[in-house]
Structure formats: structure tokens, C-alpha cells
Amino acid sequence: MAISAGIRLYALDGGRVHVAGTDAAELADDGAYVGRTIDMPVPCFLIRHRDGDLMWDTGMSRSRTDLGDWATPGASLIDQLGVIGLSPADIRFLSLSHDHWDHSGNAGLFARSRWIVNPDERAFMFDDENRASPSMDDYGALEGVDAPVVADDHDVFGDGSVVIIQAPGHTPGHTVLLVRLAKAGPILLSGDLWHQAESRRGRKTPVYNTSRAQTLASMDRVEGLVTTAGARVIVQHEVADYESLPRIPSCLR
Numbered sequence: 001m002a003i004s005a006g007i008r009l010y011a012l013d014g015g016r017v018h019v020a021g022t023d024a025a026e027l028a029d030d031g032a033y034v035g036r037t038i039d040m041p042v043p044c045f046l047i048r049h050r051d052g053d054l055m056w057d058t059g060m061s062r063s064r065t066d067l068g069d070w071a072t073p074g075a076s077l078i079d080q081l082g083v084i085g086l087s088p089a090d091i092r093f094l095s096l097s098h099d100h101w102d103h104s105g106n107a108g109l110f111a112r113s114r115w116i117v118n119p120d121e122r123a124f125m126f127d128d129e130n131r132a133s134p135s136m137d138d139y140g141a142l143e144g145v146d147a148p149v150v151a152d153d154h155d156v157f158g159d160g161s162v163v164i165i166q167a168p169g170h171t172p173g174h175t176v177l178l179v180r181l182a183k184a185g186p187i188l189l190s191g192d193l194w195h196q197a198e199s200r201r202g203r204k205t206p207v208y209n210t211s212r213a214q215t216l217a218s219m220d221r222v223e224g225l226v227t228t229a230g231a232r233v234i235v236q237h238e239v240a241d242y243e244s245l246p247r248i249p250s251c252l253r
Contacts, residue, residue, distance in 0.1 A: 061105035091110055097175055103191070108140065117148075121172055178231060200219075
């Protein structure tokens with residue numbers, strides 16, 4: 001597949017989560033993380049394409065005051081985009097791997113973008129439980145957006161370079177993103193399909209996933225796609241994977 005050399009992938013700082021005790025234990029239903037303390041980056045990503053820009057995940061909100069010492073917000077997302085001359089209003093597309101607060105914290109900034117969302121995830125984001133959550137302050141502005149609701153894999157720009165892949169189980173409409181770059185090759189951004197490289201190797205499923213069976217099926221499907229594409233997997237919360245990426249204004253091409 002011929003991919004335009006103009007596609008660029010930027011990693012942005014969306015914050016950091018420091019999990020220990022019960023929080024760490026919940027990352028695997030087999031007890032693998034009991035007693036562990038895990039430092040997890042919370043990146044978000046900008047994909048630049050000749051036909052527009054896609055924001056993938058939006059990190060955690062800097063305005064949240066209820067998260068405690070274990071969550072450290074990242075630098076201002078507006079300021080980070082400004083480094084390369086963009087503002088949220090310039091972003092054509094928004095897609096979230098899922099609605100959890102560390103992936104959707106600044107989503108309201110992109111209410112003017114075209115939001116691409118799985119119908120089950122959209123319903124989940126605005127159910128009664130989530131409406132009562134502080135997260136609604138972060139992404140509630142999306143509720144009235146006329147978004148393309150996509151239940152199948154979605155080729156964002158129609159050329160195979162950026163594909164949203166359905167991978168439910170962590171949440172009802174969880175997705176991952178495949179980006180095909182001219183020089184760096186295919187990159188798979190994993191959302192929360194796995195929280196750590198260890199989670200991927202051991203097929204570990206968090207206690208709070210909405211469906212264990214769906215999660216395992218999604219893992220199998222995505223691993224097959226990774227093999228077929230020859231993709232490099234970025235486990236978004238894995239320190240080594242995040243630190244291997246250049247920082248804005250640098251990018252992968």
C-alpha cells in the first residue's frame with residue numbers, strides 16, 4: 001500500500017498516573033499487579049494528513065481537582081498544539097480510544113471537530129452513571145455534536161493510512177488506531193487494550209473491563225492485524241513505549 005510521505009504522528013503529553021494498592025490490583029483480574037506501584041504516562045496523539053488533522057485521545061484534564069496525588073496532568077494541550085502553529089479549532093477530526101477520564105479529559109476543546117465514535121461508546125459516555133461523573137465536565141460538550149457513528153473499522157481519510165479499529169471489551173466501544181507512515185512504518189496505538197507491555201504478553205484483563213470475553217477476542221483480532229501489517233505497537237500507558245517517541249515539535253513520519 002503506497003502511503004503519502006506527508007503523514008506525521010506527534011506524541012503529546014496528556015499527564016501521568018501513579019497507581020498503587022487497589023488501583024494497581026484492578027489492572028489485571030489474575031492478581032498479577034497486587035502489591036505493585038506502576039507509573040503510567042497518559043499520551044495523546046495528533047496525526048497530520050494532507051486532508052486534515054486527527055486528534056487521537058486528549059489526555060487528562062488540568063482542571064480536575066478530585067484526582068489526588070496519583071494523577072499528574074500534562075502540559076496544556078492548547079500550548080502543545082501551539083508549538084506547531086495549531087489550535088483545537090484547526091483539528092478536523094476527533095476520535096477517542098474510549099471515554100475514560102485519562103483519555104477524554106480535554107475532549108471538550110474539540111467540540112468543533114468532526115467526532116468519530118462507536119455507537120455503543122457514545123451511549124456509554126452519556127449513560128446515567130457517567131452523567132454523574134466529573135468526567136462530564138471534560139467531554140460533555142460533545143453530546144450535541146453531530147458525529148459520524150461508526151460501528152465498523154473506519155478508514156479516516158479513505159486511503160488506508162489512518163484506520164480506527166474496533167476493539168471492544170475495555171469499554172463497550174473501545175477502539176485502537178493504525179497509522180501507516182512512509183518512513184517509520186505502520187504504528188498501532190493501543191488505547192487501553194493493554195495497560196503495560198506485560199499486560200500484552202500475558203493477555204491480562206482489568207477487573208473493571210465491561211467484557212472479559214470481548215477483551216480477549218479484541219486482543220486476538222488486533223494481534224492478527226498487527227502481524228499482517230507488520231506494525232509497531234505503542235502500548236499507550238507503557239513508559240518505554242511512550243519514551244521511545246519523539247516529542248512535539250518532532251514527530252514520526
